[in-house]
Amino acid sequence: MADYINKNILSQAYIHIESEVADDELQLEEFKAEIEKFARSRVDFFLSPDAPIEVTYEEGSLIARITVLGTIGLLLQGISNYKNFREGIQLIYSDAKRVTDYVISESVFMAGSRQQNVIRLEARVGVIGSVQKLINQLESIKNGANGRKLASDLVTKLIDSQKELDKLIDNLATDEDVALVKKGLLEIVDEYPETPEAPKNKFNDDAAVNSYRNQKKKLRIRLSA
Template sequence: MADYINKNILSQAYIHVEPVELETEEQLSAFKEHITEFARSRTNFYLHPDVSIEIEFENGSLKARITVMGTIFLLMQGVSKYPDFREGVSLIYNDSKRLAEYMVSEAQFFTGSKHQDVIRLEARTGVVGSLHKVILQLEQLNNHQLKLVG
């Protein structure tokens, strides 16, 4: 169970498919191992090696949530590496979105689930997406005020 008090969702892939190529328990187990390794390596590259990854599977058609959890402190460390706060937030948002999309794509590919086999796929950005949305809204307000003054 995710610890939402001390950590926040930085990126999440939600996969709900009718898997074509996972007919046995061994194949399902191989998928779980593969997607765990895939998620860890991509998370290390795109976000940070110190974040935690939680993978949940549900029975029936394949349902999986691959959740990358981290602290706001880790997020701010990443943002502070850029000279501009807004640019840092935008770049981390892009990485968070890309990470979730890659995990969705890899799960869909590995399971052989094409369009007719997909029930739902989502690439979520969690707190990073919320912060990005706030920055965009502030920029829109600022642009609107400049138009009124100018």
């Protein structure tokens, strides 16, 4: 059993298919061994050879979860040519999604299941997906503050991003990852203008601007803590 305490779920392939493999113990054991070997090779290449994987099965129809565990810091260390935190996370997100897609496709192929035999397939991107989602939200606020959104709209988005941040921090397994993510996200918030620019032919009232500044300050304090 993998150690979930000090590792995040980086990605997970969920497979639920009807297959004759599930009814033959020998075929099922061969399937398990082959899919674990396949997953290991793809994780080694796209993510990290130091990222453990866990493969679990349920009885009945073929239900499997292939989970990649690890830390964000570990994966970032394996990327040598990224400009900043944002670019590094984008690369990891793309690779984590690619791994789960490959594992799902290979599992269906190995099990000999056609589309009509597929009950449910999911490519889950774990905490990497959560970090990428928050980066996108914060970047959207920055763009909005540069003449694309009213200050009142930005206030709502800032409040929502703080809620997403709290959920993300709660789901990170190590203090090192928490510090790393906060530092990277703070770099985005520090690019926000102190006074948001209103869209063309529109006006930001003083109350909305002050609320924007207050919510920006709250978010910055949360990321600096």
